[in-house]
Amino acid sequence: MENKFNRKVNHRGPTEFRDLEFKDPITHAAGKLAIKETLKHTFKEMGVVDSMRGLFTINQQDGFDCPSCAWPDPEKPSKIGEYCENGAKALADEATHSHIDAEFFKKYSIEELSELTDFQLNKFGRLVEPLVLREGKIHYEAISWQDAFDLIAKELHSLDSPNEAVFYTSGRSSNEAAFLYGMFVRAYGTNNMPDCSNMCHESSGVALTETLGIGKGSTKLEDFYDAEVIIIAGQNPGTNHPRMLTALEKCKENGGYIIAINPLEETGLVNFKNPKNLKGLVGSGEDIADLHLAVNINQDIPLVKLILKRLAEKDALDETVFDHQFLSEYTQGYSELITDLKSFNEDELLSMTGVSDEKINQAVEILAKKSKIIVCWAMGLTQHKNSVETIREYVNLLLLKGAIGKPNAGTCPVRGHSNVQGDRSVGIMHFVDEEFNERIRKYMGFEPPNEKGIDVVESMEAMHTGKARVFIALGGNFLMAASDTDYTAEALNNCQMTVQISTKLNRSHLVTGKTALILPTFGRSEKDEKNGNARFLTMESSMGRIRQSKGIFKPASSNIMSEPEIIGNLGHTFFKGNHPVAWQAMGEDYELIRQKIDLVAKGFEKTSEQSKGFGYYLPNNTRHRDFSMLPNGKAQISLNKLPDHKLQQDELMLMTIRSHDQFNTTIYGMDDRYRGVYNERRVIFMNQSDMAQRNLKKFEIVNLTSTYDGKKRTAYKFKVLPYKIPPGNVAAYFPETNPLVPYNHFAERSNTPISKSVKIRIEKEKSRTSGQDNEL
Template identity: 40%
Template sequence: MSQAKIEFYKGPAGGWGALRSVARQLLQHRIAAKGARTLLSANQPDGFDCPGCAWPDRQHTSSFEFCENGVKAVAAEATADRATPELIGQHTVSALRTWPDHDLEAMGRLTEPLVYRPATDRYERITWDEAFATVARHLRALASPDEAVFYTSGRTSNEAAFLYQLFVREFGTNNFPDCSNMCHEPSGMGLKASVGVGKGTVTLEDFEHADCILIFGQNPGTNHPRMLGELRAAAKRGARILSFNPLRERGLERFADPQSPVEMLGGGATAITSDYFQPQVGGDIAALKGLMKHLLTLDVQARAEGRAPVLDDAFIATHTQGFQALKADLLAEPWPLIERESGLSQAQLHHAAEVIARAQGVIACWGMGITQHRHGVGAVQMIANLLLMRGMVGRPGAGLCPVRGHSNVQGDRTMGIDEKPTTAFLDRLERVYGFAPPRHEGFDTIGAIEAMRDGRAHVFFGMGGNFAAATPDTPATWAALQRCALTVHVATKFNRSHTVHGREALVLPCLGRTEIDQQATGPQHVSVEDSMSTVHLSAGINEPASPHLLSEPMIVARLAEATLPHSRVPWRWLVEDYDRIRDHIERVFDAFQGFNEKVHHPGGFRLRNTASERVWATPSGKAQFAVHAIPQDTAVHEARDQARQAGHQPERVFALTTVRAHDQYNTTVYGLDDRYRGVFGQRRVVFVNAADRQALGLAEGAWVDLVGCAAGDTTERVAPGFKLVDYDIPTGCVAAYYPETNGLVPLSSHAIGARTPTSKSVPVTLRPAQEA
């Protein structure tokens, strides 16, 4: 464990620091030889898909295709440590609830099903038959199927997700909260309305031809390190990369490829970002409107001077609708408002617009820094507007690229994990399987928490993930889970959610992505869909951590058999050979015709993306420009107005954005270092502009409490004991890690039209830390 210290990181992203981290991870988990062999099978035709992020691989056939964070995920899964019933049972669940997330993770792999015993406040082993009977008993006892909630993590395979949604819909509900509800829901909602497809439109090959790449609200060095390889290649051939991110992030500045002998031995690195812009937290729509307003001006100038227009007139006329309304809105937008709300000057935005105007191929990438805001849908549509103005959708080297997190979060949605299923999809299920699926909308994540809180839902079933740690409003979420009659979690590791349980609780251990999935007909492959709509196979190579583990498809099949004894779906037969599951997927989804034949080819296949073909699946049949006002009604605006009305200093209300540390993937904390930000051996830090800290009269390194101050929120929200760390971040903004700060996000604060928690724009004040 690193010593707690703050030490500026001078090196590039990647490089020797990444290789040292790889070695440390393999040694820490006591799998040096096994881990090396395992990593050589990561993202290979006959190997497994990395259980980390959803960034795609070159043809899924390269010889050495993994990154530092992928190593952490693989090492954590392949660890020699075992969380046996005896080990877990040494501690009361009340005691385990007080453990840091890192310590829970470090116990190792779960080995047997566990049941919570209230009399002893401990988990004990239970047989699989008893576990499935317990779940079935609770489900059948509900007054309505809608009193059960079925959560899905983005690591669930296509095969497991398809069976899961089929079981739940035959059971009778569309209550499918999933991790998309908490991250990229605004991307799907915004893009569906703008271009007719709720997914990105680019492929990796487009990155080879783009001469301008825009990055909004994303930190690939920590969250998607393999993306840095594409950015490095683009930068080396002269592409301009413009980054818009409030925090100065090393992964967007410089990258030394650990697989490049020249850079490693020569001590060199590649500059990634050519121009770095730091909008204030929540300033993205204002910045995007400033860019587009400048593009209009540059277009007028170009035409007046007899040069080629900046705007693509033919594309706009043939393929779009609503441009004149957007143009009028942009021309009427005053520059003082754009500058104030974006945090960027007119000159900065003019410079960026000039780069965009000259480019022949523009790709726009974004992450949760765009989506986890009240106006996240609007921000996504503004990015789409920017590219549509220049005809940069549906052509080589250009397009929209939402960068998703978990390795199959996009595939789960494709398989029907959606609380708002389409009528066409439900009709197909009914024709194929002969039962009437529910037609009403189910609960999303926010709705599920509210239903459990209000006593309208009594059973929570989690297919992977860490619901209690991933969700907003920690006190409300925990209280909601604890009101349930039964909570069930399918998992590979013991985590926070297993300590926040209902009156009865089960933990069901499953196979990991790196492990051999042996079924009746032999070892199986699962399939996953990456961020760019490519579907490929994944097969583990390691022996399972325990002989008692079941695969996720088998868990679903046995649960369905126990709960639905009269079902006509041949559950166990399907799981004997996953090709049979894929045949059934093909019967339900037209896009998967020839599924088995296509997916067994190395590299898999890409699903059709109509927007990339300039076929617009929108009501108008055209791509749609959207008009959105510059937000002046965010939670931060409201909190500052409230402070002003009360005679307080509004500048003391900060916009908190939550971030991951480098030794973290989503809610999984692998270690306590955040190397690129210079934080070691600790997590309770808050990054602050030095000028703001000095204005508060606080010393660097002082301890403060973060106090939520959302207007109208009557709940006292305090995240205690954070160390102030000076950082390059705009004034008025601070940043801290989640899940430690999730309790500061009210359940009622979510994106308009998508209900994604506003975790990237939380109003807080800083006060000197108070003793508990």
Template identity: 50%
Template structure:
């Protein structure tokens, strides 16, 4: 078999580990730090998340960014009723009381530190630093350069970015757009940080220009959730509120790590525990944030902490489906033993369809076989089913450990099946809860950032604006990358984010970006996506969420939507780092006016001058936003309609019932020298933004190029802790290589491994996607591990 190698030395994000020699210890839970290899130190795994270490880490980042006073002052406004919405996650704020001291988490404070930094990336910085030289740095050091202050332009064949005026930047962008043969030769990427107002005008410009090519970060994180939920319960969002967490009797957390990904969720979990609720944690790794929590807002919480998970199920990678079916079979068995005491027969009869066929499938399943497929012992499965047996207020939460597996859509529907059996949706303390990552990724989709808009949505826009909307579905992220690679997309406009580092198949994606005629990035900071570019590239600097946004002399509010469908205002407090920044809404409007001129039926100047004007028109085009400008200014904002939650009104095509879904258990076959790899983030990063080189909760320090392996696998393969290895993937008959990783023993199921992203995104084939949602399946990558070779 002939292989083409996908590897690029300039895309390897972290410095290679170096061997210090000496005898290496192999226990990652030793009393003192262990130097395994080079920079890497391993310390005891933390038993509880948050607490005093989290507080100290938060302020350490403010000090590092020379923003202690400026940043600390802003922290007191973060997530407050009259303050700004944190950009680091979409976890909801309490509807009533909010802590005046710290309504934020460690990651939120770190995100703010990067927004409040006094470090600046000026045009003079680019004069002194060639793009190629900057590309040799790792992502951590690139991100630590500081805030962008002025628009810059990289001409064709250029080696350095150079200053450009806003007017000239928009002229060049318009020139490229208007030179395209078809509007579909352009694509418009969106990050989840973008506000509702900017998102609305952004998608409107794309449609006015003539395309639905709107890949966004949802295509890489929770598209799977929407694809699974929309056809079954009629809405692609969660059905719970924050209050429901406090009232829940059982919360199942599957494929998600609250301690790192949404730390404020742990406060809600601790309230559930205080009210007598039980928590089941399902994950290949025993994450600290699932096991315990020290509440930094309470003295008792800091000193004692709370044990969170009552039961931990160590599922194998992609063993989740077998686990879910095992729980269902046990519940059905319990129902047979005590009819009417386990399942909600009335709910099943009145609100669902397809139960007989669903029940029949379990004639062919055996608990022992399901346990083997899942990797979880029968005794633990039985214990979990017992917790669910007599309880009705059940919430199931999940993250990308579910959504980024090939059968993720099926697993979302299987989790829903459990709730349908129990009648645990549309009641207090129960429902589905996909835990979103970026702060407004859910709001982006509500604002019609969607490559597949519905006919109903397009009809409303067309009726209001009076011009024909493009009807053909556009490119999502994976399809956009392939289209760029094939030369079908020639101009890419990125509204925030770091597409290169977030995307799969890093070398393939980099090659695609290099084929563009023009890449435009709206950004707050420098990132790798600016350094692997098209023939021309323009960087447009914008405000952060924490910055004071002044339009016509007035400080503006923007709005966002959190994971639970609450729309609330956000008003920045920081003095911007430069007088030459533009807000995202104005960037879109000026681009639209430059590109479309008098061809457009939209009054872009009106939107440019007033966010209220944008909101006035949103309410006319999107249901649920009636009286938007008044309600968004109310304390705590307002909830969007959710018929599944509020009325137990589900999918229209099933007469507003919810169907039980029949799914299959995947067969996961690995060769003797193959392993399954899942990517994850460290505790010191948010998405592709790397705050530091530690993963405190897992005991990893000063190194990111590590691979977590089961001790038995390490011994069987002839490795030892601290060995330097190269990782390979061979999907599509293509050799992909991620060189120089350090082996770290960890309690993970055999034949399973875990690595950090974006370092191992290079191993994720662009064709390894989730069925139906077409998301990258980054939690299911087949790899081979070999001793490091200096030529790799």
């Protein structure tokens, strides 16, 4: 695509195929093979000595927080190693000994680099000096830090309104960096703070706030060990949160049941070979899921309604299935729900789910007799048009069973990036919280804006229409993470300036505004010192615990800067040292930031002291059955509509998924061994009946199309793979399929893109003889 600046940049990346191998899926997760892969990746990127130092320090109480997922650390971490294969890959990725600087960009233009895959771009190594792509140029060149800050400040001052700037945040940021960033954005005069949670768990936050009064989960890690039932819905822990498998293993050993609800049967929930014990290394491992409900994509609401309907019938006979004392004391809406459930036809609900009647009855029998129930979920529930209502339906199940606010029970939205929840807790939010603003006035000394800002979807539209002209990203890969890749690329190209605070090269550095800057920053594992004094940062886990993180490795370069320092220097430069906030001093002394966090952010207290070792939990009203902030002071049982996708006869329902060699948009390798796919990502998993109906053969090359609001979108060149997935459902990897996800279709009330339920058609490649499309 040639953009308005005459730069010919491939914003999607190449579509050439590699030598695809397709084998039977592996029957167990982790085990000796995971150890082998861990050592292979870390040794190659970091060398043997640094690998062993890093692996024995990651997630330890005096070490650094894993740069991968947000799964919490146990109170007593294993000294053998408190990490998983993907965490080790993330460590190797950021602590790699490969580096790139201005000389590299003299050799390669952004046009040339854009023809490489995302995997190849990431493999070049760490960015080690600030860079600028000037107007009309196709090569980045070196720039001094101060010149970079001056350039950004000048551009921000030139805007007609602060609302013409967008400030994005990735979950990799620390609490200190995110807080200072949020304060700078507000001091500048806008609430335009989209963040990665807008694209993942925003639906969870909305649903949980509406029903339970807080947008976070209610469980702690230790609750898993003695839970009677754990429901894992729309989540693949074996690939996305592998350390979770240890908690599930303990639950199984203590007699708990695991119910998996997902269109795909994922290896991590079939069998887990824990590499920390003998059974995992040489034995048969632990079978995890007792029951797998292969629900059709986005049909969780009819599934849960059918389960609740049958539980209600049992309860009507002896009133021992539901916790009526809890319902009476702590909830409202019970009688309305029971009446509503009676209005649904069981056969219609069953047909929508695609699950057998026998398996649903098995789930009902398990749930009827148990009350210590945890429901876990991830993107498989949050990225649909009706995601908020889907999550609320699962909350209904927990409320009816009294499984909220007691040990070994509750809600567990499993967050992706390791501090995405912390970012929100310290103030990264596009909406206005008046109590938060009042504390800013009192303790920061400036007047924050009171106008709602824009989220990710709204930011894309604002940049695309020219309403926003500057885009600054604190981490992340916005282009590849957002929906509707073509539209997002055009939006970024419309900007006057784009700024990326980054550790590694990605496609968002190549698809830019008129002027672009790359500001290289520290990784989690790097030693952060100033004037010979060691500094530490803090993170919040998926379960609300604040802990310190201290790196151990020498930084990749003497010419990179920590995130708080980058923000502090930008604030100092922009305000020319004339502002109530001591930006530069706070950027250098993180203790000054934490003192302000304790005063301004809700629930933080004595963070520098309490975040040592095990750390401390932020307040959580749900754990104490305090629903005073909700109507009538009660948890809210809700009535939720059935999904209605109006699929055409020739359409299939696509869900986007990760491979095992991937974390978010970062591609560590080209294999997905758990699903049996090697050396290729451009594949589509299909039920064989759907293949036969369309006369498709294994490895046949097809294009995928979606049509919304009369606009046809196409993802080119995918190879068909026969797979165990319910008829009418297909799956493919993101970000390769993001071009199919329309930017203007998203979850109601949370604006999360519909990446897990996209209506698509399959088209064969154009005939070489006729040149005509064969649409199937």
